[in-house]
């Protein structure tokens with residue numbers, strides 16, 4: 223299986239990756255049995271609600287079961303597709319792989335120092351549940367990332383982010399196994415090469431590892447971050463004293479509930495396109511022509527543009543193409559209104575990309591990953 227995102231140059235694997243091996247491959251005897259289901263429908267396992275099947279499907283709760291599942295995939299010549307909640311994928315057709323869900327959802331304190339607490343969290347843990355339970359325990363930092371759907375194991379893949387905060391700010395290490403061999407790997411946060419909606423797991427290690435746990439550094443001392451415009455407005459409007467982590471958590475949950483369509487009612491996978499980052503000259507040219515264009519200066523001097531603004535100005539907000547369309551309230555969200563296929567979704571996405579490029583000369587890149595069907 224190849225790593226597929228749209229409008230992205232193909233990336234190749236680097237031998238550097240082998241240097242992260244920490245232990246020799248395990249012997250393949252004494253493994254627990256794991257149930258492999260065949261031709262399993264993934265319709266209820268992706269938030270776009272696309273009906274596509276997996277050649278093989280397994281749920282694993284222990285490292286032994288994970289090892290057994292990888293043995294089966296190897297023996298049958300199947301690639302492995304780790305799946306969380308399916309909230310950031312597009313299924314373009316049948317998936318010729320062993321789709322693997324991890325059920326383990328433990329949380330363990332592995333280190334403390336001054337105000338810092340390092341948690342090790344298993345990949346199968348629900349992300350929002352982690353944010354909420356950390357807050358309850360007086361471990362702060364993740365509040366701005368409340369209500370992002372999905373699992374902890376998927377969070378490093380695109381370095382999830384929202385309301386001015388990213389996963390990378392808390393990452394200490396990512397634990398994984400190499401899908402082809404079952405060999406354990408441990409990557410430091412630096413080795414993960416986190417960037418805006420990007421990491422090594424979308425590059426050199428794309429579709430090559432199964433993340434089993436992440437180590438996150440949280441703090442017992444609140445560091446409320448509310449400079450992001452939507453939060454700043456929320457707190458200045460209420461005229462409250464500086465917000466506490468609980469206030470930020472509540473505000474983020476409220477904002478998200480009002481702003482984003484619920485996939486259970488309007489199947490979607492969140493923001494469908496990344497915000498494009500362009501050279502300052504290109505941004506200046508566009509602002510000359512479109513004075514209202516929002517732009518955000520990046521640390522490297524380039525300018526991030528708002529994909530939603532570009533898509534709306536290109537006339538796509540609320541547009542439908544058969545069973546799929548662009549949400550009328552949020553131009554970044556592509557919705558499957560019922561019975562839409564992966565091809566329907568990708569055709570609409572291509573049409574949006576083409577028209578934004580024709581109008582603004584900016585190429586949008588898809589955020590979700592594409593699996594199954596023809597490339």
Ligand SMILES: Cc1cc2nc3c(=O)[nH]c(=O)nc-3n(C[C@H](O)[C@H](O)[C@H](O)COP(=O)(O)OP(=O)(O)OC[C@H]3O[C@@H](n4cnc5c(N)ncnc54)[C@H](O)[C@@H]3O)c2cc1C
Pocket residue numbers: 269303304305306307308309310311324345370371372373374375376377379380381382383384431432433434482483484485490491492493591
């Ligand atoms: C309504 C909505 C709002 C959203 N808002 C945001 C937001 O604010 N910010 C943001 O960043 N994202 C957002 N997203 C996207 C999504 O929630 C995140 O990308 C999330 O991390 C995906 O988690 P998942 O478990 O559903 O991953 P999946 O969709 O199941 O998988 C996504 C990718 O990660 C890989 N993967 C999953 N688990 C593992 C693992 N254990 N090991 C290796 N690879 C793995 C998969 O193979 C796939 O390539 C939103 C999505 C929705 C539907």
